[in-house]
Amino acid sequence: MRIRSIRAVVFAFVVLVMSSASFGQLRISVSFGPPALPVYEQPLCPGDGYIWTPGYWAWSDDDGDYYWVPGTWVLAPEVGFLWTPPYWGWADGAFVFYDGYWGPHVGFYGGIYYGFGYFGEGFEGGRWDNGRFFYNRSVTNVNVTVIHNVYNTTVVNETRNVTRVSYNGGNGGIERRPTRQEEGAMHERHIPPAAAQTQHMQAARGNPELRASANHGKPPVAATARPGAFSGREAVSARAAGAPYNPPPNRGRAESRPANGGGGGGGGRPATAYHPKELPPMERPAAPNTGNPKRDQKYQQEQQKLQQRQDQERQKLQQQQEKDHQRLEQRHATEPTKQQTEQRHQQQTQQLQERHTQQQQRLQQRQAPPSRPESKPPKGRP
Numbered sequence: 349m350r351i352r353s354i355r356a357v358v359f360a361f362v363v364l365v366m367s368s369a370s371f372g373q374l375r376i377s378v379s380f381g382p383p384a385l386p387v388y389e390q391p392l393c394p395g396d397g398y399i400w401t402p403g404y405w406a407w408s409d410d411d412g413d414y415y416w417v418p419g420t421w422v423l424a425p426e427v428g429f430l431w432t433p434p435y436w437g438w439a440d441g442a443f444v445f446y447d448g449y450w451g452p453h454v455g456f457y458g459g460i461y462y463g464f465g466y467f468g469e470g471f472e473g474g475r476w477d478n479g480r481f482f483y484n485r486s487v488t489n490v491n492v493t494v495i496h497n498v499y500n501t502t503v504v505n506e507t508r509n510v511t512r513v514s515y516n517g518g519n520g521g522i523e524r525r526p527t528r529q530e531e532g533a534m535h536e537r538h539i540p541p542a543a544a545q546t547q548h549m550q551a552a553r554g555n556p557e558l559r560a561s562a563n564h565g566k567p568p569v570a571a572t573a574r575p576g577a578f579s580g581r582e583a584v585s586a587r588a589a590g591a592p593y594n595p596p597p598n599r600g601r602a603e604s605r606p607a608n609g610g611g612g613g614g615g616g617r618p619a620t621a622y623h624p625k626e627l628p629p630m631e632r633p634a635a636p637n638t639g640n641p642k643r644d645q646k647y648q649q650e651q652q653k654l655q656q657r658q659d660q661e662r663q664k665l666q667q668q669q670e671k672d673h674q675r676l677e678q679r680h681a682t683e684p685t686k687q688q689t690e691q692r693h694q695q696q697t698q699q700l701q702e703r704h705t706q707q708q709q710r711l712q713q714r715q716a717p718p719s720r721p722e723s724k725p726p727k728g729r730p
Contacts, residue, residue: 376407377442381521382414383560384512384590388570390419390464390489391584396497397481399424400473400488401431401545402462403571405514405560407445408553413595414560416567417552418583419464420575425450425539425691428476432533433457433466438518449540455533458516459524464488465503468524472503512590540698543690548575565589623669624662624697647711654711658704665700669693 382405390400403419422431434448435458448457454471465473465487474483482497483490492498516522526534541549552558555578557568566589573582672689681689 376409376445377440378407378414378445379442380596381443381518382407382436382514383565383593385460385462385514386416386566386570386586386590387512387588388419388586389584391421391571391573391582393483393488393490393495394421394573394582396495397423399431399481400464401448402433402464402466403567404434404448404462405436406434406549406553408559411559415553415555416558416560416563416570417549418558418567418569418578419462419571420545420548420577421573422542422545422575423688423691424481425542425695427479428452429539430454430471430476433460433462435460436515438515438521443515443518447541449538450542451533451536451538453529453533453536455536456526456530459522460514460516461511467503468522469527469530472501514590539695543694544575548572551576551578560593561595565591565593623693624666624700627662627697627701650711654707658707661700661704665696669696 385403385405388403393400398421401420401422404417405414406417407413408415424430429450429452432449432451432455434446436443436445437458438444446458449455457466457468459468460466461468465471465484472484473488474481476482477497480497482499483495484503485492485498485500486502490498511522513520513522516524555569556562563586566586568585569578569583570586571584572578577583672693676686676689
């Protein structure tokens, strides 16, 4: 009896590990801090419905270097959703990166003063009202002849003397912890960065001029009017570095490990995938040896059926999304329409991945042998 109980505990632990691995996002930690935030102007808002996402320093493990992801205007993935910027924080003896996300309220972003409405807490650059986003002209660059849903509210934080430090905690970092409202926002439904944002970040990572060791904290492209627009009139260069930047000569490599949600960050969110073909293969664990051959054989058969069904569902969704792309090309759809379609595809793909993982967990839990109570000695015996 005791052996079966141990097997059940071990199997439950395997299920827990698989669940964490399926949803965990790699957490990047670096031994030295990112450069200060550069000084730059905000480009003109390209159209109604766009929300400002400030620039930030990201890390490239391939280059062993920080690189600047220019600030840009992005269409909100859902009506009523706002952007919580990413940030770096000091935790476990290193600088740890916490990714940004979309949600109904702005959460904690390290108290970093990104500007343009992000003054360390909340967002003062605009608000949703009856399904439309209204822009605060006092902190955002909006052409009122094109966008009429505007207002003007002076923000005290806009004019104060602020630091350009780009990380929370540690030596010289921003000393601020999440408020009760920000902690509540962490537990709301979130949407990871949109497809356009991730493509924007990948383009920045591939641009050698945006690496901190090359631009010394003053990137040639500090902000763009649209994601990925790194040249032309839509690109804005930095006026100055936020502070002198001298990276250590032996920068080494960052450490990547599963996110645990520590340090007041956004927590471990699902890794970004936009289409089913970009999802990693589902892990198919071998059946545990329960000591019951019939039970193990039945589990294998159910596992194969589940795999076939999930593969078919992935293929069906992939074909559906490819048809959406074809229709967009035939209609010569505008860029905002394409971005909205990609955001919808991203949500569909993530929902599919979550559903498949839950199905796998339920199947494994049914297979785990039930623990039985220890047998009691017959009555009359000690």
